Amino acid sequence: MNPTRRSVLAGLATLAVMPAVAACGSDQPGSATPSTPAPEGAEEGAFPVTIAHKFGETTLETAPERVVCVGLTDQDTLLALGIVPVGVSYWFGEKSKRGIYSWAEEAFGDAEPPTLLMNTNGVEIEQVAALQPDLIIGQYAGLTEKEYELLSKIAPTVAQSGDYADYGTPWDEAALTIGTAVGRPAATQKLIDGVKERIVAEAKAHPEFAGQTAAVVTPYEGLFIYGPEDPRSRLLVELGFDLPPIITDATDSEFGISLSAERTSDLAAVGAVVWLDLDADKQVRTVFEGTTAHEQGRWFDITNADGDYYVAHSFVTPLSIPYVLDRYVPQLAAAADGDPATEVPSADEAARG
Incomplete structure (x- = not known):
């Protein structure tokens, strides 16, 4: 029996979060509307750019400033590039962390925490719209065609790759797509290369x-x-x-x-x-x-x-x-x-x- 990825991921998240919910206390961040720091600037020639995905192609004319992640892990690549998304999708772990875990804290700095979207049963379209994004990104994701169509009416949306099963795009390809969408493909490739060098070194050791x-x-x-x-x-x-x-x-x-x-x-x-x-x-x-x-x-x-x-x-x-x-x-x-x-x-x- 091979269940859908969304059902399995949602089920495992439920198991994982039960102890963590009790741990959420007075350290819960405020509910102020988040804002992302102004991007340092796109790489020369990065825009306009057209990105192919499962449901077609999306063209971006300029560097986005308000990014919403409908993928479950997409915020990490953005943070590594110095971009704090205004919205991230909750998967599991402590909700109070707003999708910013210890390995990403240095990259996050002291920016305003993003809004946490509870996408367990599908993307919260209205909540995404309320964040007024100029880019919606979903790489470690299982967006449906209907969700993509609705999101595309809000802002340019880059869905998961159609070359792999949903939630199955390799981490390096997902990262490069995210980096390309925000105008920093060269910086992203450098980031990817560094991580791959570490993996190769561990394998050799x-x-x-x-x-x-x-x-x-x-x-x-x-x-x-x-x-x-x-x-x-x-x-x-x-x-x-x-x-x-x-x-x-x-x-x-x-x-x-x-x-x-x-x-x-x-x-x-x-x-x-x-x-x-x-x-x-x-x-x-x-x-x-x-x-x-x-x-x-x-x-x-x-x-x-x-x-x-x-x-x-x-x-x-x-x-x-x-x-x-x-x-x-x-x-x-x-x-x-x-x-x-x-x-x-x-x-x-x-x-x-």
Whole structure:
């Protein structure tokens, strides 16, 4: 069974946010209408520019000053370029952070926090219009054609790529599209190149990853295994791992596949199993505890207790990737070393080196 990406992402967000809602308190930002700092200026020759996407093409004549992100992670690239959006779409994590997490705080500075759009059941069209954007961007997104048409009546809208499944555009292509839309393609490419150099360096430092399989999985209506077009799976591949046949041999599995809880035993042969919220389903946990992957320590679990790391692992953006690698690579190395005695470090321990 292969559910839609929007339904899975919404379902996982609900699981993730429940503990975080209680943590939101007096640090909730004010409700003043946000404004974005004036852009430093577009690169020479950046406009006009026409960008192709799933629903056609969008032409931008000048550099936008009020950007609304209807993609779930698009704000990171904008922040890295010095642009604070006036609206961002909530996915999961602490709502009080308004989509600005620790890995992006330096880039954000002391700007006015953006308005948080609750797009779980579709884009809040009226709220987007109220922000008076001159660009609406949705790259890590699953905009429908109707949503695109409505948004396009508000402002130029750049939807997700039509070359991939929804929520499946590679992080570098999504970032470059965002950078092109705001007139800074060269700066964005430089940003992308720097992050890719870091990923390549990590892969070279861990040649043991090559030839091993790894997968990101979560208990969701049984067991959900993320597919080859999911950003989390792509990062594993960029680090040198292969995805296991259980997902690569499946049909219509670009985003991932759902299996019954009993099928958790199929993970026994996976080299490194990256769990998200393993304890969310007792049956899945019990079955996995009986596998050789569990017995040999070839796994670790990332949960809401890991704070921003939990969110960053799913964001997969130019800003979040370096933050993740500091924690993720030591965990992967410990899980994939073949020695049951090796204890996988916590995210905090990994970050401290």
